[in-house]
Amino acid sequence: MGYEIDKPEEQWRAELSPEEYQVLREAGTERAFTGEYTDTKTTGVYSCRACDAELFRSDTKFESHCGWPSFYDPADSSAVELIEDRSHGMVRTEVRCARCGSHLGHVFAGEGYPTPTDQRYCINSISLRLTPRES
Numbered sequence: 001m002g003y004e005i006d007k008p009e010e011q012w013r014a015e016l017s018p019e020e021y022q023v024l025r026e027a028g029t030e031r032a033f034t035g036e037y038t039d040t041k042t043t044g045v046y047s048c049r050a051c052d053a054e055l056f057r058s059d060t061k062f063e064s065h066c067g068w069p070s071f072y073d074p075a076d077s078s079a080v081e082l083i084e085d086r087s088h089g090m091v092r093t094e095v096r097c098a099r100c101g102s103h104l105g106h107v108f109a110g111e112g113y114p115t116p117t118d119q120r121y122c123i124n125s126i127s128l129r130l131t132p133r134e135s
Contacts, residue, residue, distance in 0.1 A: 003053045003114070005100040016050065023126050024050050024102040027087075027094065032067025035125025039063075042134040046123075055079050055128065062115055068105065068122050072115035080121075082107060090131035095121055103125065 007015075012025050022028040037046070046056040046069075065071035074080045078098055080128040084093040085106065095104045105123035113120060 003099060003101045009101075014049070020049060020133040023106075027085075028099070029105075030068070030124045030126050035068060037069045037125040037128060037130055038067065039054065040069070040130065042130060042132050044130050046128045046130050047073075048097040048100060048104070049100055049127055049129045050096060050102040051100040052129070053079060053080055053097055055097065055104065056072065056121070056123070058104050058130075058133075062113065064113060064120055064122070066122060069125055070113075070117055071121040071123065072113070074115045080104065095123065097127075104128075 016024060041044050043058045045054055045134060046058070048135065051126050057075045060071045060073045062070055062072060067127055080097045081098045083094045083096060085092045092106045093109050096102060097104060100120070104127045107119065108120045108122060109118055111120055
């Protein structure tokens with residue numbers, strides 16, 4: 001599938017830190033409870049750290065106590081791409097940035113959180129960049 005932003009892997013490797021590259025481009029996962037935005041309550045917009053596409057807004061972020069930032073809905077349904085992930089002996093739904101194809105995390109449904117969508121977008125902090133809203 002072609003993405004609006006399509007760079008050779010060498011360019012991604014040069015533009016991202018080794019940790020960012022491992023998660024965004026190689027579908028890695030940061031350790032639970034270590035991410036910059038796990039407990040952030042700042043009002044603002046969360047964008048893709050690789051291409052700056054707007055992905056999530058702070059008003060859909062909620063505390064799931066899972067160790068990663070959780071959102072119940074993307075800012076725009078076309079901002080993310082959902083892909084079946086059968087790695088690690090599980091069937092999960094991977095969440096990627098629809099603009100550059102970078103790995104963001106996974107989405108889970110039906111876990112019983114009191115959110116409007118009953119979905120939990122479990123996203124790596126290192127995949128995101130928060131731009132606080134000016135008050």
